[in-house]
Amino acid sequence: MAHLITLTGAVDGHEMLFNLDTVVSIEKGLNSTIIATRWGSTMVRESLESIREAASNNSGIDIAPHTE
Secondary structure, eight states: OBOEEEEEBTTTOOEEEEEGGGEEEEEEOSSSEEEEESSOEEEESSOHHHHHHHHHHOOOBOOSOOOO
16 A cells, blocks of 8 residues: 655645655755655655644555455
8 A cells, every 4th residue: 555645846846646655764954855765865845744744644545456
């Protein structure tokens, strides 16, 4: 099950769907929040608190195909 939240890129202002399962660390920067993943880092506009809140409200998205 993927744990996805929508975040806004600090550089381009575009929304992105972010998979919290790939996160290694999240830290507060001067004007943005820096999210480090297994593959690199991304700067977003949301604060640490708003990311924490979105993550706790997220029930996850089940992307497995349904079989009958």
